[in-house]
Amino acid sequence: MKQIKAVADLIQEFRKLPTIGPKTAERLVYFLLKAPPELSFDLARALERLKKETVICQTCFNVAAQDPCVICRDPQRANELLCIVEEPLDALAIEKTGRYRGRYHILGGVINPMAGITPRELRISELKERLLKNSAIQEIILATNPSLEGEATAMYLKEQLKQWAESWQQHWRITRLARGLPTGGELEYADQLTLTRALEGRVDY
Amino acid sequence: MKQIKAVADLIQEFRKLPTIGPKTAERLVYFLLKAPPELSFDLARALERLKKETVICQTCFNVAAQDPCVICRDPQRANELLCIVEEPLDALAIEKTGRYRGRYHILGGVINPMAGITPRELRISELKERLLKNSAIQEIILATNPSLEGEATAMYLKEQLKQWAESWQQHWRITRLARGLPTGGELEYADQLTLTRALEGRVDY
Structure with missing residues (x-):
């Protein structure tokens, strides 16, 4: 049993994305095969809109709905x-x-x-x-x-x-930006460099 | 800075897939934003083809390019x-x-x-x-x-x-199907049930 072309092609496309390996790609495709067709079509439409409805702000180079972006346009900032x-x-x-x-x-x-x-x-x-x-x-x-x-x-x-x-x-x-222990982290598990930076950057208390 | 609608929508669509959490969905979308537009469009097209070019074999109920599927049609099986x-x-x-x-x-x-x-x-x-x-x-x-x-x-x-x-x-x-130690696995790390099954199912050597 070879993979059907439409299945193999979509697995191939998913694999081009970061964090998606061959097993995950396969799982995603078989999930979509079992799911209502709207799921695939909605995802396809959202993908098509992504590039059509975004630009790069030519001031800050952030992704934006229009150029200049919301932040660059904002007189309050x-x-x-x-x-x-x-x-x-x-x-x-x-x-x-x-x-x-x-x-x-x-x-x-x-x-x-x-x-x-x-x-x-x-x-x-x-x-x-x-x-x-x-x-x-x-x-x-x-x-x-x-x-x-x-x-x-x-x-x-x-x-x-x-x-x-x-x-x-x-x-x-x-x-x-300041370096130090992350909030919620534990001293015991902090790596040496983080702890060194936390010591060096210690503040009066 | 709110997410642009096209970006937020695609994140939403990705999140409907298994194994993709909010962080991964965001990462995928920003990866696509930076990638050449063909990547998004090719993925969109592959998604649209998935449902259009597959059927369910009415004999074995596997996903197939046509009904009956390759395996059910094969006289050699x-x-x-x-x-x-x-x-x-x-x-x-x-x-x-x-x-x-x-x-x-x-x-x-x-x-x-x-x-x-x-x-x-x-x-x-x-x-x-x-x-x-x-x-x-x-x-x-x-x-x-x-x-x-x-x-x-x-x-x-x-x-x-x-x-x-x-x-x-x-x-x-x-x-x-037989139960036992997976190939390449280590006895030391096998769970009790697997080891029990491996013992029960031991074969002459």
């Missing part, structure tokens, strides 16, 4: 604050805290020479242009991930920002 | 052997061994009163009809899963088959 993140999902995570009222800049990834991603592939020249045009910015938050590549990218950006600040006679406060 | 499985994926798993040359019957699930699935919801009356019309069958393999529900269903089927055999003056050999 603080122009003094710019938060640089790797991906749209990172901006979304920060938005969910409800504690950030500034603007964003989406890099579109991290520097990762092994994967062929150099600063050229990221939106760094766009960042430069944006900073050059926008004199209101006072603080730049480097909110790349606390991973090896995220740290390297933050370091690279810090150097770049310093150079630009010098040549443009500018001054920005450059910050990075 | 043994008519003496009938293997009863829960779902199409189970038949596929057995086919992949390349060691089974008989026919299949897909139950469409297992008896699970908690989930409201009684024998009536399974293709048992269809099995009865099939057995009544087909005198070539000599062995019936009960290949439901070695789970609680699978065992209960096998037990129920065995009783049914006995009753039918008696009233039709028929005789079938009724078998069940």
Whole structure:
């Protein structure tokens, strides 16, 4: 019994997605085969709409319903604050805290020479242009991930920002998100680096 | 920043699938947003084709490109052997061994009163009809899963088959897949029930 072509093709398509291996792809397809046809058709329609109904904001490079995006258009948001993140999902995570009222800049990834991603592939020249045009910015938050590549990218950006600040006679406060023990975590299970950072960053109590 | 509607809708659709939680759904959608549009469109098309290009074989109730399915149509397969499985994926798993040359019957699930699935919801009356019309069958393999529900269903089927055999003056050999240690598994980590079954079913060596 060979797989039917329509079944094999959909398994193949699902496997192109992250976190979906061959077994999961098979399970998804056989689930859909058993489910009412609307489930497959609704998913198909939502997929088609995804690319048709989204654009990339040409100011912050976030995914948006229109350009400029809701945040870049919002006159209430603080122009003094710019938060640089790797991906749209990172901006979304920060938005969910409800504690950030500034603007964003989406890099579109991290520097990762092994994967062929150099600063050229990221939106760094766009960042430069944006900073050059926008004199209101006072603080730049480097909110790349606390991973090896995220740290390297933050370091690279810090150097770049310093150079630009010098040549443009500018001054920005450059910050990075705090490192320490995650809420709800246990000291006992914290890795050494996290604990070291938590110690180094200890605050008066 | 609220999610864009097209993004939120696709996350919602993905979440209807098994094994995909809210985080994974978000990740899939943002992956597609960054990927070339063909990826989304190809997946959408494959989804639309899934239901349009498949039927349920009215003999064995497996998913098929046409009715009857490839296996039911194949004159080379043994008519003496009938293997009863829960779902199409189970038949596929057995086919992949390349060691089974008989026919299949897909139950469409297992008896699970908690989930409201009684024998009536399974293709048992269809099995009865099939057995009544087909005198070539000599062995019936009960290949439901070695789970609680699978065992209960096998037990129920065995009783049914006995009753039918008696009233039709028929005789079938009724078998069940062997239980024991999985290949590559380690004795040390085997659960008690598996080890008990492996001991009970020990073979001369």
